[in-house]
């Protein structure tokens with residue numbers, strides 16, 4: 172319920188603008204990445220549970236492997252019957268998805284939703300998918316002529332926002348999280364929560380100001396630990412975002428991202444599966460083992476490392492190095508038990524109020540409205556805001572002048588009243604509301 176209101180709020184304001192400007196349908200701002208090739212990449216969605224759901228139910232909502240959902244959130248997969256564990260409503264999760272290139276822009280198109288009797292486009296978009304998609308995007312993606320008639324059991328494509336930006340940020344390996352802005356969010360708080368800077372977030376999302384609105388979708392770079400596997404390994408290019416781990420090599424190997432040094436640490440996984448040998452050749456070390464020998468010339472460090480999965484074989488490499496000082500014990504991120512309640516850290520926002528046009532709906536709020544799409548080619552690129560509706564975009568320079576110039580007229584109460592009425596019709600909200 173709160174999530175639903177959150178995104179409606181933004182849709183609502185943008186629809187006012189839309190009607191006033193008589194322009195193409197407008198939406199909350201979301202960062203759009205143009206792309207040209209067929210290659211897909213990895214991305215994350217920031218998703219808040221709309222109700223209590225089993226791990227397997229959340230996974231099937233996005234058609235992903237439950238194991239991947241758990242590891243992306245540092246949840247211990249060795250916990251008994253973890254796939255059937257019930258996750259609490261309002262829990263915030265990172266959902267790993269594949270990001271494709273469709274019609275020249277990055278988006279995820281592998282998610283489908285089968286409609287149930289009580290569904291409508293806004294409940295699917297704003298509640299079930301937590302504002303990651305808008306009712307309009309659902310309508311367009313599925314060529315729905317009349318949104319008031321949804322057949323039960325209809326299989327809807329749910330286009331989801333994602334960006335990859337070459338899986339790097341400031342030339343460091345990164346995975347991008349599509350984050351839906353919640354009413355209590357500030358850009359500074361989001362930056363702090365994801366251990367990044369305000370400047371970095373503004374660059375990544377091509378923002379001229381720190382203003383954000385409920386329902387906007389930001390691309391948040393999460394630093395990641397990169398692997399150096401040979402290109403013939405089946406898991407070549409493995410990238411593990413900070414705060415998570417991954418299961419590789421046919422469930423045999425578990426690779427974590429060291430939160431301090433961003434080094435990838437791989438050890439035998441906790442799952443009981445039959446695996447090829449994980450011992451390093453000509454040594455008695457197992458995958459992940461490290462030995463240190465202090466000598467007069469320094470510290471001799473020997474480690475047995477994972478080097479990729481090749482033809483169903485776990486490749487291990489013994490590495491020897493002489494370091495000035497012996498390294499301390501490895502700092503691996505702690506795995507957490509499956510959450511049973513929502514803590515301050517796991518819930519990022521609580522929507523405070525029902526859908527209402529804010530009484531102070533004049534300048535401060537409306538002038539802060541961002542354009543509906545921002546195009547960015549690379550983290551270092553200059554500002555290229557877009558006009559037109561997602562997924563189409565055109566290149567213009569400077570801030571979106573249409574919106575900037577339209578803002579003052581919104582102070583006039585008459586058009587506001589008029590658009591409010593139109594809006595009620597558009598959203599099919601009972602006037603009694």
Ligand SMILES: *[C@@H]1O[C@H](CO)[C@@H](O)[C@H](O)[C@H]1NC(C)=O
Pocket residue numbers: 207208209
């Ligand atoms: C992308 O893939 C489609 C078919 O999957 C193909 O027709 C098209 O030529 C490919 N485009 C590029 C740029 O490789």
Ligand SMILES: *[C@@H]1O[C@H](CO)[C@@H](O)[C@H](O)[C@H]1NC(C)=O
Pocket residue numbers: 289290291293294598599600
């Ligand atoms: C959509 O469904 C939700 C919950 O099922 C309901 O609260 C809302 O009024 C419905 N909206 C429309 C436009 O029918």
Ligand SMILES: *[C@@H]1O[C@H](CO)[C@@H](O)[C@H](O)[C@H]1NC(C)=O
Pocket residue numbers: 337338339
């Ligand atoms: C993408 O990143 C890789 C390294 O992560 C780099 O070698 C390559 O030049 C980058 N490509 C572009 C187009 O920035």
Ligand SMILES: *[C@@H]1O[C@H](CO)[C@@H](O)[C@H](O)[C@H]1NC(C)=O
Pocket residue numbers: 365366394413414430431433504
């Ligand atoms: C990685 O995440 C941890 C918390 O999970 C944080 O303390 C650390 O600063 C992060 N590292 C980087 C490089 O962002």
Ligand SMILES: *[C@@H]1O[C@H](CO)[C@@H](O)[C@H](O)[C@H]1NC(C)=O
Pocket residue numbers: 438439456457458459460461
């Ligand atoms: C080597 O690694 C194995 C598997 O992770 C572990 O059980 C064992 O305790 C390690 N031995 C040493 C000496 O670290």
